[in-house]
Amino acid sequence: MPIQINRPVISWIACRQLMWLLIISAVATTGCTRLMTLGALLVYGPELPPDFKELQGKRVAVAVATPSGIQNDASSAILSRQLSALMAMNVKKISMVDVQEVDQVAKDFPMGSLDMVKLGERLDAQYLVAVELSDLQLHDGPTLYKGRCKCIVSVYKIGDGEPLVFTKDHSNFTAPASGISKMAMDEAKFQGIYLGLLAKFIAMSFHPHERGADVAIDAAFHSL
Numbered sequence: 001m002p003i004q005i006n007r008p009v010i011s012w013i014a015c016r017q018l019m020w021l022l023i024i025s026a027v028a029t030t031g032c033t034r035l036m037t038l039g040a041l042l043v044y045g046p047e048l049p050p051d052f053k054e055l056q057g058k059r060v061a062v063a064v065a066t067p068s069g070i071q072n073d074a075s076s077a078i079l080s081r082q083l084s085a086l087m088a089m090n091v092k093k094i095s096m097v098d099v100q101e102v103d104q105v106a107k108d109f110p111m112g113s114l115d116m117v118k119l120g121e122r123l124d125a126q127y128l129v130a131v132e133l134s135d136l137q138l139h140d141g142p143t144l145y146k147g148r149c150k151c152i153v154s155v156y157k158i159g160d161g162e163p164l165v166f167t168k169d170h171s172n173f174t175a176p177a178s179g180i181s182k183m184a185m186d187e188a189k190f191q192g193i194y195l196g197l198l199a200k201f202i203a204m205s206f207h208p209h210e211r212g213a214d215v216a217i218d219a220a221f222h223s224l
Contacts, residue, residue, distance in 0.1 A: 051205040052155060052166040054127070060087065061097035061125040063106065063116065066133050070106040070114055071099070075136055078192055082199035083131070090207040097123050120158035127165075128156045131202065138191055144179030145187070147194035153202050168205055173198055 062084045064076040071080050081099050088096045105122045106114065120128035132152045140146035151173060155166035175197055180190070 047208045048211055050207050050209075051168065053206070054157075054165070055087070055091050055094055055129075055155075055206050057093040058126040059095045059097065059124065060091075060127045060129060061102050061120060061123045062087070062099070062129045062131070063102055063119060064131045064133055065114070066136075070109075070119075071103050075191065075195060076133060078195045079131060079133060079199055082196050083129070083202055086199055086203035087129075087206060090203060090209075092207075097125055116154070116156050117158060117163050120156055125158055128158060129202075129206075130154045130156065138187060138194065140179045143182055145182055145185075145190045145194075146174065146176065146179040147190070147198075148174050149198070151198065151202075153205065166205075168202075170198065170201060173201060 062080050064071055064080040064083075066073055066076045068076075071077055080102070084096050084099050087094060102119075102123060106119060108122075109115070109119065116128055116130045130153070132150075132154070134150045136147075136149040138145055138147055149171070151170040153166075153168045153170060154164060156163040157165045175194060185193075
């Protein structure tokens with residue numbers, strides 16, 4: 001009669017928890033954020049769903065507002081173009097309103113009186129993604145760059161009785177966490193990279209994305 005060995009039954013949830021604890025312990029010891037990203041992929045799978053998926057197959061405009069107006073300075077221009085491009089590449093069947101068209105129509109509204117819903121109507125958009133960007137800082141002392149800002153994203157459904165359908169606060173977006181030497185690049189380049197990463201994080205609300213993408217920010221800077 002064959003010997004029967006009774007193996008303990010361990011649930012998949014318990015296995016995942018154990019694996020994640022081991023990975024966190026290794027990251028704490030080595031400081032390797034890439035290990036954290038790999039661990040997230042192994043434990044949870046490759047993708048997260050979007051926070052708001054209703055932009056698929058729709059005509060969408062992006063408007064970035066700063067204290068100086070709508071797409072009225074370098075920061076808002078960089079962010080609006082980067083975000084529009086990322087959404088066009090990653091959101092299925094989306095049709096993006098040209099950024100220059102948004103710029104032109106926004107100029108028709110008096111300073112301080114812009115209504116995002118009316119702007120969306122003028123652009124014949126089905127949705128308008130409004131980004132409020134303020135308190136942008138690029139310096140951390142005399143020798144380091146570190147990007148910080150206040151950033152709130154709101155999505156308006158044009159032609160709806162209750163147009164505000166989604167909002168997300170990105171005001172804790174700081175990168176890189178430890179700063180980067182000013183000898184590595186000039187301010188304009190750093191500004192472009194920082195706002196490009198902010199655009200990527202905003203866009204991820206609207207399309208599936210890899211788990212652990214948020215922990216790769218510092219690596220993206222320091223690999224330049």
